[in-house]
Amino acid sequence: MRIQKVENVNKCLEFIRSRGVNLTNIGAEDIVDENLKLILGMIWTLILRFTIADISEEGLNAKEGLLLWCQRKTAPYHEVNVRDFTYSWADGLAFCALIHRHRPDLLDFDSLDKSDRHGNTQLAFDVASEHLDIPKLLDVEDVCDISKPDERSIMTYVAQYFHAFSELGKVDAAGRRVAKFAEVMESAWTMQSDYERRVKALMQAIDNKKSAWESSTFRGDYADAKRQSIEFTNYKTSLKRTWVAEKRDVDTLLGNIQTKLKTYDLKPYHPPQGLTLEDLDQFWDVLLAAEERRYRLINAKIREYGIIGVVYVDNIKEKLRQDFAKQANDFQVKVNAISHELTLLDGDLDRQLAHVRQLNTRLGPLADTLEQIQRLDDQCVEANIEENDYTIYSVDDLSFDFGLLEHAMQKKSAFISNQ
Known part of the structure; x- marks a missing residue:
């Protein structure tokens, strides 16, 4: 009787193996002898093969x-x-x-x-x-x-x-697109790690520069004040612009992360405390305030040590300074507003793309305003105006930031179209 049972079970095991199931550490005798542990292991193997593996x-x-x-x-x-x-x-x-x-x-x-x-x-x-x-x-x-x-x-x-x-037929292509979904998840995780790393680095760089300014001193002569003025100008046209571009890039990166997650019905990403866009904006505001203090201090030292003078202020030059500053400050506010809207895009992909196109229509008037600011800057140069306490922005700063915004708009449109 036992021999017959073993033969019957062997036929079953041979059939299972013929279906590509790899059975190890179990034989017909184990099943006939009711080895529960091995039998349960075999059942799990069958479940994996015929129910879950596909x-x-x-x-x-x-x-x-x-x-x-x-x-x-x-x-x-x-x-x-x-x-x-x-x-x-x-x-x-x-x-x-x-x-x-x-x-x-x-x-x-x-x-x-x-x-x-x-x-x-x-x-x-x-x-x-x-x-x-x-x-x-x-x-x-x-x-x-x-x-x-x-x-x-x-x-x-x-x-x-x-x-x-x-x-x-009530499920979409999830089962057939698991690999694609895994790629999306990996891409999102990579983007999130990149965002956090870059925000940390930018915040650290800003903090280092602010500390350097706070610890700097003046020798007490015009040449030193002028040298520090040139260094400040070089900072604004090189390092500062690198930071402006990086800040805009991480803003866009976070928006792209949220778009990707929303497209695939995944929960939104919340940056860690201290690394949100709001935290970065606070760091940036501190930097701008430090820049303004630094700029005013350098200008005051140049007046004190140099030929500009403390008492006499030319009314025409002062009017040029104020006109340029008002246009420059207003222009930067509008650029920042459009950039902020671009970062906070929401809704389905078609709605986001339509919003980007609407934002793009606001760039034309800004380009005209930039030309007006350029003409005011030319007048300031002709009047030999070296400093302006009413704004920290030069026409080169504004032109650079405007170019970054145009580029960010193009990249956002391309990213949405490729989803």
């Missing part, structure tokens, strides 16, 4: 592929955060979210009592069994009442949802 795609294993699918499908549900196949399912909400995402007619997710773990889990199991032909492979207690639900059991059951929705 979810894998282009390098992702079954577990990763199924987890990514669950994360994407439950992303719009704020109460659900699928991180694994154990604790994330213990309140039943993840099961309910999967059902509601594909078949909202079967249950009302918003009306659920989010604190009723047993009730939510039982509801999901009942609905899945009655309407989706998903067998009740688990008991509610297996999910809600143990310290750590069994990962393999949860995976096996969740895989039934994946296949059910695929067969019903």
